[in-house]
Amino acid sequence: MAEPLPRRQRLVLAIAVLASFVAFLDGTIVNVALPAIDRELGGGLVTQQWTVDAYLITLGALILLAGSVSDAFGRILVLRIGLIGFGIASVAIAAAPDPLVLVIARAAQGAAGAFLVPSSLALITSTFRDAAQGRAIGIWTSLTTGAMVVGPLIGGLFVDLLSWRLAFLINVVPIAATLWLLRRLGEREQRRPDARIDWIGASLCTLGLGAAVFALIEQPNLGWGSPAIWAPLAAGLLMFGLFLVRxxxxxxPILPLDLFRARNFWTGNIATAFVYGALALNGFVVAVYLQQGAGLTATLAGLASLPITIMMILLSARFGTLAGRHGPRLFMTAGPLLMAAASLLLLTVSPEFSYWWQVLPSMLVFGLGLAVTVSPLTSAILGAIETERSGIASAVNNAVSRVAGLLVVATIGLIVGGRLDLDGFHRAAIATAVLMLAGGLVSWAGIRNPARMPQPEPTAR
Structure with missing residues (x-):
């Protein structure tokens, strides 16, 4: 049986879990609320895409800046900024009178969210060591997935019984709790005298991603030949290229390229891009299709993914511990392959819809695969980088996962053929399986298990 954690470690873990919970909670609520947002504010699939991608654009672009700020100015300060900003943006979303205000508020929320997850994981990696770190990341993973339980349930219940607007205000509760725990922790971090912020790099990254994603989302409406599509796409790619040069x-730098000299770091981030792109595609398509295609209520659509979350809560910490003992390679390979198989099971969905026979088997296998993958993936990537750079390492990995989701959601119109009917749902399931397969193969080919420390010889007695 594992020994109980010291008080400071318990506080740090609680803070990390709650701060990340805020960001994850919002992500699961919004998918369930998308059809209701469309019904009230209008705009169709494009509004739904921008509701998701406005958040991911600023989150993915600024998370790198937040990681640098976290290492330079202190994780606790960065967490406080993110929590307060996220709460204010959540109120603005709840009050949005039209799609434009909603999208702007979602972008502001993403900017605040960029300060949460990297600082949370950096707190863990700077507080825990060796096997305890793997255990802590496993606990963080399993508990933050609680957001995947309450998120769809809250979103569905609020949409069906009250309003989608009120669902976004639930963030106030974990935000207040986290700020209180930060006061109890009672630590003050000193600013590094040589700390600098690359505002030009942050601007190039944000504008580059924003312009490219705008082109990808609007392309089905305007076509590739429209200057309103190819011009921002070209400008976005150019700015992102200039960002890398800078x-x-x-x-x-807000993206220290020397981090990618570590094999497990760059390989793990490639695997992350495939896996989290697939997760974003699956989460968006399943939540929307079950309501608009299969005719389920928002509450039932939210409950549909509950088996995934239960599997994560029950198994994530265990697989994190196993990966700490045996290395992450096998887990990072097997998990995505299981999720690829789970995605293909969704091809059984037919016009004669049955959740129990057509969707539930996929959810169970998907949940097992996700539990096998997430903690080992996180441990492998952060374990490849020295502790004092854990903030930026975590930020890079989170940026990769968010940008991957951003790009996949932006191309959903192309993947599903412009319409999320049954055929489009099946195409999305196949695309998800292909991305997961790629993630598993990259992990098998590239990840290396850390060398085991030699055990001391038993002393004669």
């Missing part, structure tokens, strides 16, 4: 030359 990271090689600036004294204070």
């Amino acid at each position: 990271q090689r030359t600036t004294r204070a």
